[in-house]
Amino acid sequence: MSNSSDNKLVDELESLKISFTKTADKIIKDINRQDKIMARSDKRQRQEYDELQKKLIEVQSLQEAQKELMDSFIKLIASAIDAKSKYTGGHCSRVPELSLMIAQAASDSTDEAFKEFEIKDDVQLRELSIAAWLHDCGKVTTPEYVVDKATKLETIYNRIHEIRTRFEVLYRDLKIEALEKMLAGEDETKVASWLDSEYKKLQDDFDFLANANIGGEFMNDADQKRVEDIANRTWERYFDSSKGLARHERERLTDDNSSFPVSEKLLSNKAQHIIPREDFDFEEYEKFGFKTPVPKDLYNLGEVYNLQISRGTLTQEERFKIQEHVIMSIKMLEELPFPDQLKNVPLFAGAHHETLIGTGYPRELKKEDMPLPARIMALADVFEALTAADRPYKEAKTLSASIKILSFMVKDKHLDEDIFKLFLSSGIYKEYAKLNLSPNQIDDVDISVYL
Amino acid sequence: MENLIIEETKYTPLIKMDTNGTIELVGKSYPENTFEFYVPMMEWVKEYFETSAADVTTVNMEITYFNSSSSKLFFDFFDLLEENNDKKIVINWIYDEENESALEAGEDFMEDFEDLTINLVEK
Numbered sequence: 001m002s003n004s005s006d007n008k009l010v011d012e013l014e015s016l017k018i019s020f021t022k023t024a025d026k027i028i029k030d031i032n033r034q035d036k037i038m039a040r041s042d043k044r045q046r047q048e049y050d051e052l053q054k055k056l057i058e059v060q061s062l063q064e065a066q067k068e069l070m071d072s073f074i075k076l077i078a079s080a081i082d083a084k085s086k087y088t089g090g091h092c093s094r095v096p097e098l099s100l101m102i103a104q105a106a107s108d109s110t111d112e113a114f115k116e117f118e119i120k121d122d123v124q125l126r127e128l129s130i131a132a133w134l135h136d137c138g139k140v141t142t143p144e145y146v147v148d149k150a151t152k153l154e155t156i157y158n159r160i161h162e163i164r165t166r167f168e169v170l171y172r173d174l175k176i177e178a179l180e181k182m183l184a185g186e187d188e189t190k191v192a193s194w195l196d197s198e199y200k201k202l203q204d205d206f207d208f209l210a211n212a213n214i215g216g217e218f219m220n221d222a223d224q225k226r227v228e229d230i231a232n233r234t235w236e237r238y239f240d241s242s243k244g245l246a247r248h249e250r251e252r253l254t255d256d257n258s259s260f261p262v263s264e265k266l267l268s269n270k271a272q273h274i275i276p277r278e279d280f281d282f283e284e285y286e287k288f289g290f291k292t293p294v295p296k297d298l299y300n301l302g303e304v305y306n307l308q309i310s311r312g313t314l315t316q317e318e319r320f321k322i323q324e325h326v327i328m329s330i331k332m333l334e335e336l337p338f339p340d341q342l343k344n345v346p347l348f349a350g351a352h353h354e355t356l357i358g359t360g361y362p363r364e365l366k367k368e369d370m371p372l373p374a375r376i377m378a379l380a381d382v383f384e385a386l387t388a389a390d391r392p393y394k395e396a397k398t399l400s401a402s403i404k405i406l407s408f409m410v411k412d413k414h415l416d417e418d419i420f421k422l423f424l425s426s427g428i429y430k431e432y433a434k435l436n437l438s439p440n441q442i443d444d445v446d447i448s449v450y451l
Numbered sequence: 452m453e454n455l456i457i458e459e460t461k462y463t464p465l466i467k468m469d470t471n472g473t474i475e476l477v478g479k480s481y482p483e484n485t486f487e488f489y490v491p492m493m494e495w496v497k498e499y500f501e502t503s504a505a506d507v508t509t510v511n512m513e514i515t516y517f518n519s520s521s522s523k524l525f526f527d528f529f530d531l532l533e534e535n536n537d538k539k540i541v542i543n544w545i546y547d548e549e550n551e552s553a554l555e556a557g558e559d560f561m562e563d564f565e566d567l568t569i570n571l572v573e574k
Contacts, residue, residue, distance in 0.1 A: 033526050036559055041519035044552045048516075 074133045081139045085147045088139075089390030096132035098380040098432050102419065103128050103373060105426040113418035117372050123341045128373050131348035135377055138328025146321045151213045152306045152313045160244040171238055205230045209267075215313035224308045231267035231304045269302030288334075290327055291364040295320050323361045326353050330362070344371065352377040355414040367416070375416040379423065382406065382415065389438050399433050400445045407450050421451055452503050455495045463488060464514060468495050472505030477513045480521035489524050493531065500535040508538060513545040513574075515553060522556065529564050536566055545572045 078092035107119040119125050139147065145156050209230060212219060241255045252272040256262055277298040285294065295317045300306075309315060314322065330350035338345055351374035354360035356367035367375070386405055389396035397405070403424070409415045423429055424447040433442050452470055459465035464478030474496070482488035499508075510532065514521070532540055544560065546553035557571045 033523070033563065037519050037522045037526070040552065040555060040559065041522060043555075044516075047552060 078133050094384045095380050099132040099377050101428045102376045127342045131345045135349040135352050138325040141328045142325045146318045149313050164239050219310045227307045233266040234263045236261035237264045267303040269304045273302040275299040290362040292361040327362045348373040352381045357413045379415050398441050398443045400443050472508045474510045480517035485520035504538050508540045510542040542569045543572045547574050
């Protein structure tokens, strides 16, 4: 009994021992494996980390390249606009320069007015810079004849009308020559004196119109009436005015060409002068928050209508076409998928023609609706335009005269007073002038009268 | 018994277990819960060897990236294969020439499982 139970115990112990040894072997094997697994895993992790780092550097350099490409693209658009019109010169590149100078000063300022404005990082600076570079991007869509319209009668012109007029003149010259031959022997003094006074009147009228065409002076009611009086003089037309016209012009033509001569006014407003506004999306216009009234017609080329423009050379239709550049800028920029940190670009760029009191365009914003960068750009835009020396149609103004005009605009609440004062007190006006104005423009400015 | 196919995901490999004796693991192995994920595979292999093992079983493993618990799981998997080494089993450990850690893992398996036929196959 005891012997057999002893044996059994020995067997059990033996089997336990084997099982224990097996388990111990397994545990040791497992520990060894575990060590190996950990060591390998650490190594792999390090490799993966190295690879990630390498990829990150690659991505960063690609990002940098993409940023540079985008910046060049932006500058390309700006220089395309500047190149489009000799009248705007280097405007698109100088406005960002000046805007950033003022924005930096506003950020550094401890003044109460700028306490909420701070340029925290390069990204924010970039947002401002892009907005300033693209503030006029909509001008790519503005017709040159409107941007550059230097006289009231200027337009894209089919010169067939001028050529036809010369034929009309030749026609009369032939007739006169014949009459002169027939009438030889009349009281010459009388005829000469009459002709003289008629010529003088004709010259006077032409001089008046020619001067009015330049649009340099305000045209009062009496002058406008005189345009009408001159216009009412008539002449006989023997030639067909429907010949040599393009389809659109022919379609608008209302002249009577059934029999000749046709009695024509010297100057006229004809239905054919009106180019109707087509396909204008008023719903979209409203959706964007644009408030500037839209003239009924796209253009009105009426001769009397244009010569009667009271100020400048632009009709209300053309003025709207010019103002539409901001509308286009906003629409174009809002189409772009700006990342979050650049989302204000359309807002900053699209408000540089707003005033502080809702009289600007296109959204008729008030000061509280205009972010500071937009108000800075508004001032930079005006100051650049005043001081620019590369506009062929006007003399560049002196520094003091330009600042005086800014002060009037500040008084009228068209420009921001705090920004104007910062512009002066920070000395930016001088710094910018040194960089961009010709020496004869830079005169002494007593800024104390404005501060 | 039926074949087992588990489709590849972002974190887990394609698993194809065919009763004709072909076993395939292709892809990455970063399951959220590794041991749970491989339960169906391990169960299938156990049943396969118990009931319907083919004359030759070929295991093709092409695991490019894997976490440490997958590593551990593969050792367990190889243990299971070793236990059934009385049948003919050929393991092809397939790796990309640029993937050094995959090669090293294969070498580890060869070292640990001397009785198994493990071929290192460069892609």
